[in-house]
Amino acid sequence: MQATRRAFLLGGAAAIAGTKLTEARTFASRPWGVAPSDRIAVGVIGCNGMGYSDLTSLLKLPEVECVALCDVDRNVLERRAQDVEQTTGTKPALYEDFRRILDDDNIDAVVIGTPDHWHCLQMVMACEAGKDVYVEKPMANSIEECRIMVAAAKRYDRVVQVGQWQRSGVHWDDAIKFLRSGKLGRIRTARAWAYMDWLPDIPNIPDEPTPAGVNYDMWLGPAPLRPFNRNRFHFNFRWFWDYAGGLMTDWGVHLIDIVLYGMDVTAPRSIIASGGKFAYPDDAEETPDTLQAIYEYEDFTMIWEHAVGIGLGPFQRDHGVAFIGNEGTLVIDRAKWEVFPETGTRNSAPYYKMEPVPTQRVRPGAAG
Template sequence: MNRRNFLLNSSTILAGSALFPSALRAMAPSDRVNFAVIGVNGMGWSNLNGLLNHPEARCVALCDVDKNVLDKRVAELAKKNITDVKLYGDYRKLLENKDIDAVVIGTPDHWHCLQMADACAAGKDVYVEKPIGNSIAECRAMVAAQQRYNRVVQVGQWQRSMQHFNDAIAFVHSGKLGNVRLVKAWAYMGWMKPVPKQPNSAPPAGVDYAAWLGPAQTRPFDPNRFHFNFRWYWDYAGGLMTDWGVHLIDYALYGMKASNPKSVVASGGKFAYPDDAAETPDTLTAIYEFDGFNMQWEHATGIDGGPYGRNHGIAFIGNNGTLVLDRGGWEVIPEKDKMEAVARVKASDNGLVKHTKNFLEVIKSRKLSDLHCDIQTGANVAINSQMGNIAFKTGQKVYWNKEKQQFTDAAANRLITPVYHNNYKLPR
């Protein structure tokens, strides 16, 4: 399933949402979870729709620095008979609202750390989009914030809630594949086209551009850097390595019960669209060295012909056979006659709906161990993805010192902590 289809499908989840207000009236106020969404243009809107599948979830506020987006979402909510929603342009004002129990953070990656830490400090539970941070230091700060304030924090890696993903990992853990020496994870995005260069301009009317930039470097407004395409600029995100990588590398690490690698080397560049406006590599291969196995990440834009005929997936390559897993299902390809094949087991559930339900359940139970993707899990995979980008940026094989939790190379270590601008400070 590509990104466009996922967003389309998640926006149609609410076919029966006109029934929700009556369900809420029948529910005791103490059983409701009042939530707000910060950043409602893309995944923030999808996450809101996912939450509204559950009668106990009540959307009470929206926040976005683009008034045009806010107006659009208010109109769409009104069609679902959801009208009593407060609007904010400044998320800090939203966090002062005592009626809000939880917030969804759907802003660009460079804002996740500050907003999540501030939300925890304000006593809110948090559903934060992946990748949780745009640097290794931000990931660490976010884990520390959750621990300090003891809040429920679910990371939006919704594949963690899909049954077939977990069934596939149980098969890997069964040992039937034999010794797994290599794990591949990849994202081949044929739908991605060049980002055309555009001149700088004034921000659109209704956009608080300074608030959108936040801790990022001040630059003239460029429509390419705004909304969806922010993903392809280092100021705000990490390209496909962090956008899709956190979903797929997550399950590679989960299957191998692994944390951080001993070393990483990466090679790639702008090979598909060398003259377009994007900064992050459109073609990249990264090799992670762990004890006893290697993990290989690949991504490529403009083509769909990934390994095993899949445009995305994870492959656990063992002595007895290979398990191939993607969002559509999983299968086992035997190594000659060493094991029996497993025919493709197709996906049978909606990960986003189940993921948001798990978030709501833990908000009420306060059993943090029941979260399907807690902040520690999100940090582990985001840090691994950042390591791949750091290896690419340095152009050399980088080695990780587990005891010191840093690289052995000074140039790589300088990329652990981001430089914040515009008087913003990294949470300590």
Template sequence: MKRREFLFKSAMMGAGMILSPELMRAGNKAVGANDKIRVGLIGCNGMGFSDLSTFLDNPEVECIALADVDQSVLDRRVADVEKRTGKKPKAYKDWRKLIDNKHVDVVIIGTPDHWHCLQLVAACEAGKDVYCEKPLGNSIEECNIMVRAAEKYNRVVQVGQWQRSDPHWQDAVDFIRSGKLGKIRTVRVFSYQGWCPSIPVKPDGPAPDGVDYDMWLGPAPKRPFNPNRFHFTFRWFWDYAGGLMTDWGVHLLDYALYGMNVTAPNSIMASGGKFGYPDDACETPDLLQTVYTFNDFTVMWDHAIGINDGAYGRTHGLGFVGENGTLVVDRGGWEVIPENVNGKARMEAVPLHKAYGGGGLDLHVKNHLQCIKDRTPEKCHASIQIGAHIAKFSHLGNIAYRTGKKLTWDGTTFHDAEADKYLCKEYHNGWKLPKV
């Protein structure tokens, strides 16, 4: 198997997910160019509602349903949609009822990472297109299953890696591939999140009134309710997510691979820990360096929580370090810093090319809507194949960190028993890993 093909094939078989008869409506209804596109949102408290709001900026979109396990969030978002559109969407505490709604054309998934696989597969099987927040899946095997579901049912799936639609990122890639930087020896990828505070330890307690906590847990291990594991901060606990490595890594590492036009590394190793906040509640590391080694260059991931000063005077971004100069890109734009040897620059500096003012999410949603109308899933800027690929690449870094080993990966297995156990998460509480 060629490493550059990075063929993440199925590593293990899972039990089938039990579906209601309605979920088996695997239709392939096309949306007419002048028809309303009716959307439903699962997970309404954070980025999911931002996604929905951007969908609603487009006149052909109508929101007809919302689902959330937190009644207070659900009530607030129903009111927000009604105020904006003049129409009150249906409200569900159980996301499966939203999937069962035959009038929903597109499902937006804004739930914690551990729910993405079940919800996306169910939506695809029900004949609905999907906009799924990143990272696509909470394990390598979940990503494989989700790709198979989208392909089997011919659904138009966009993953929420909106930088793929922001023009200045593509401009930077074009410059990188022009060869002007000379041979690129390494790509420095960094995410320093000084705004993110330490999470103090809090005692377990009862779930807030109106919260269906068992449904929030879903396939994750049964645990008492703890406010640190709920809403935004779920991402710092291994049961539900992968910390900054998968939260920001899918955005930034994606462009390291895209810019270098590569896929699979020869090896992965990582080092880090809870160095800034050793006694807080988080499980994922607050500092981590991961090195992906390719044939003739490396990609180096570097993140820190509670510190803002990353590299090149930025909090996040990438530095493509070439022999003639370094291209630096982040959400604010891109520039080229010449390599100086003995006081002589090897190339001309390129001043900052500022980013598109809209932020990219608006263009990302427009791209998805057009692909839905045209029934062209392959033209999604962050197709499910792209989203799965970079989610798995990010998971490789976490697995190297959790095992403390230098790992090799052939697209299916690490050939290491300790590492291979992280390929798939065990499902709990009666939920089954979907079988596609």
């Protein structure tokens, strides 16, 4: 039996997230097994980077019809429109102003794939317009903004999901079940890390005129006004405080979330952090390329660390999460998880190693 529109909206965001776990596939025509009246009309706001990843996931869902695209870069917008038409045979409406999508009463839901500094305002306005929302991570750039977004979802009774897609992965869930089985003993420390050897330095280049086809004022939105600089635009927005929080909010938001999920905790009692620009001290980026943070909880400590220009992290992995207990340590990344028994203990956890899941290895920032 086909899902109703409302039921799909309640569960469909998880389906969108789940499609990220399969191998990337080329666009191809697909059968339409869902009546037009039961399809969810979706508009995508921000079609580059993660917005593009979300769009490709949407196009694999027969319950969804992508009816509108919005992007401030006309070059990006036209390429994504071709993808939609090639896949579905229909042409989406194209906008550079996201408010046009929100004004369309025929659109049920929106995907927000814009840079981080736009998330709060666009999500709140979408809820106010009666749209359900899938908003990319991080949810926002401050706790205050996050609270405003939660209040908006409740006030307007909207279905909202943040793009923490790792929670939709079967092997993540299996690892958490093992963690909660108690076989690791008491967890004293949890570690999460991202060592990104592939990230280059960002040269200091002069400002320049805005490229043709780019609505730069709309791209800036609530951020401070400043001249256009291509090294702050598109993918590189992540490394500048006006728009984002660097690797902490790019990868940390995913991996720290697994610790919070596994340990069933929320806010820590205290946090201390230390870091700086140690890999590329003279390049253009503003956020730390090297950072360690310690989160103190009631009965365990969480440690986050990231480093640019280094690829060998803890447990021989460039990214991952480790739950360190009295009887063993569980280590998990996006490919697999395994358990290392604690030597010298009578009740050590059994060794376990799963086969890697069949996913493409993708550039961390591009598919985060």
